[in-house]
Amino acid sequence: MKSWCGLILILVNFVMLCKGDDPACPVGCNCSVPLVVNCSSSGLTSVPEGIPLDTETLYLQGNKITRLEVNSFANMTSLITLRLDSNLIKTIDNGAFNGAESVETLNLANNNLTSLNRDMFDGLLGITSLDVAHNLLSSIEDFAFVDMIFLTELHLNNNSIEHMTANTFKGIDNLEELHLQYNKINELKENTFSDLRNLTSLRLDVNSIASIEKKAFSGLNSLTFLKLSSNDLTQLNGDMLDGLSFLKRLDIDRNVISTIADDTFTATPELIDLGLNINNMSEISSTFWTGLGKLQDLNLRYNRLQELKVDSFRGLTNMEHLELDSNRIQSIEKGAFNGLDHLIYLEMSFNTLTKITADMLTGLRKIDYINLSANNLSSLQENLFTECCINMTNLLMYYNQFEVLDPDWFIGLDRLNKIDLDTNKLRSIPGEIFEVLPSLSYLILTGNRSTAIAICLNTGRGPGATTLG
Structure with missing residues (x-):
């Protein structure tokens, strides 16, 4: 017991x-x-x-x-x-x-x-x-x-x-991550981060940074990610980025940048991802991108670009992903995409293009995806894609002004899997379009002028015809 x-x-x-x-x-x-x-x-x-x-x-x-x-x-x-x-x-x-x-x-x-x-x-x-x-x-x-x-x-x-000095972060040279986002910092002074030689990630987004002194990033020999989005920067130059020789990702979205000096990115030769969307850039110079031979992703959405001139992206030989949507682009010069031999994704929607010709697309040998939606396109050039885009699988052209489709526009696109023509003015689709596009699996036609679009294939007994359903 x-x-x-x-x-x-x-x-x-x-x-x-x-x-x-x-x-x-x-x-x-x-x-x-x-x-x-x-x-x-x-x-x-x-x-x-x-x-x-x-x-x-x-x-x-x-x-x-x-x-x-x-x-x-x-x-x-x-x-x-x-x-x-x-x-x-x-x-x-x-x-x-x-x-x-x-x-x-x-x-x-x-x-x-x-x-x-x-x-x-x-x-x-x-x-x-x-x-x-x-x-x-x-x-x-x-x-x-x-x-x-x-x-x-x-x-x-x-x-x-609001302020930091060259002694704010003294002694913590093993620091790897520093989060300073959502403060009221208005400038970055020389040698602010000079002791942080092991820092890999630095967030300075959502501040009021309007100026970056030369050597502000001096000593950041290990930094691979820098976020400067949602600040008040109006320009970029090479002095601002001195010391960032190993940077791989740079986000400068949501500033008020209108100019970029020619030597700006020579300080960041390892950069592979650059975000510049939602700024005030109205033009691109062929010398902007000097030093960015390893860049793979470039985001220029929501700027004020009106045209793309010849060699607009000179030096970006490893670019794979380019976003230019939501600008005001109305013209593309011959050779604008010269050198983009590895580009696979091109976003050009929500601009003001009225035509696309073959010389505009010169250089896009590996392109897989093109989005031309929400422009003012009503027709395309015959054999438009035969010289540039034989590997393309996705073509988006919704919210345009197409009333008819010509099969000759799509000659050479043997691998094309999807066409999106939602919300155009189409009344009919020629049956021959399926002959020139043998891999086509998705043809999106919702939101056109007819509640039903009839598609008749040419069987050899007479001309192919398409009638309004």
């Missing part, structure tokens, strides 16, 4: 421990093995006392804590993960993290911090990830992160930061 009573007592104690009723577990918290203390969303106004010193993971998010006092985590030498996000923290006393040198991940997002200083993080010698996003930060003291020599990920996004 005694043995049964002992077993029952052990089980009761175990259940109480799991429920957080163990004397070693703070009130309002749940403690579990292995060494996790969960005090989240418990209405706490301060860091509770009595947290087990061998705790490895401590959840304090979703409370009402306003201040981290000195020695809040003293002697917690096993603590690895500390979540303090979604509180009301406005003040962090110097020495708040004394004794917590084993912390690797610290989340302070969604609080009320207005500034960061060096002494605030004393003791966090082993930290690798710091998240201070979604606070009220307007300033960062020089050398604030200097002791965080193992830091690889830093989130400062969604704050009100």
Whole structure:
């Protein structure tokens, strides 16, 4: 009988421990093995006392804590993960993290911090990830992160930061990701990121950046991704991008760029993806792209381009994907696409083209997809595609002005699988079109002038005819 009573007592104690009723577990918290203390969303106004010193993971998010006092985590030498996000923290006393040198991940997002200083993080010698996003930060003291020599990920996004200096990021030369999007930064000064030689990803989108000083990106020898979209840049030149010799992806969408200097991209010879959509570019020079021999994707959507001149894309010999839709392009000079021997995808919809001739498409030997939709096309040139596009499988021409189709337009397109002619003015389709397009599987004709378009094949007993259904 005694043995049964002992077993029952052990089980009761175990259940109480799991429920957080163990004397070693703070009130309002749940403690579990292995060494996790969960005090989240418990209405706490301060860091509770009595947290087990061998705790490895401590959840304090979703409370009402306003201040981290000195020695809040003293002697917690096993603590690895500390979540303090979604509180009301406005003040962090110097020495708040004394004794917590084993912390690797610290989340302070969604609080009320207005500034960061060096002494605030004393003791966090082993930290690798710091998240201070979604606070009220307007300033960062020089050398604030200097002791965080193992830091690889830093989130400062969604704050009100306006300025950074050459000493803001001193000491964190192992940093790999830096998030500064959604702030109020208006300029990038020389050597701002000079210590970040291992940084691979830098987000500066959705700020107010209007100027980038020469050597602002100096030292970023490992950077492969830079996002500068949704800023106030009006021009690009080579000095702005100095130091980005290994950059592979550059996003400068949603600025007000109208000019690009001829030498701009000589500083980024490894670039493979360039986003320039939603800007104010009205012309393209044949010398814009010097140095971009490895570029594969170029996005120029939603600009103000009116024409494409000869050699508009000179030097882009490895380009595969080109987006020019939603501009005002009304003319394409002969040889505009010269050199684009590897282009497979061309997006030209929502422009003002009234004609397409064979010399306009010269050079597009490997093209697979062309979208000419939402222009003002009513006819095409005979044998238009025989010189350029024999490998094409997709041709989109919806929202145009076609009233008839001539089979001779499509001669040479033996591999064409899909034609989209939705919302034109077609009344009939000649049966011969299927003879010149042996691989055609999808012919989209919805939204034309007839509720039914009859297609009659030429059987050899008379001329092929198509009548209105």
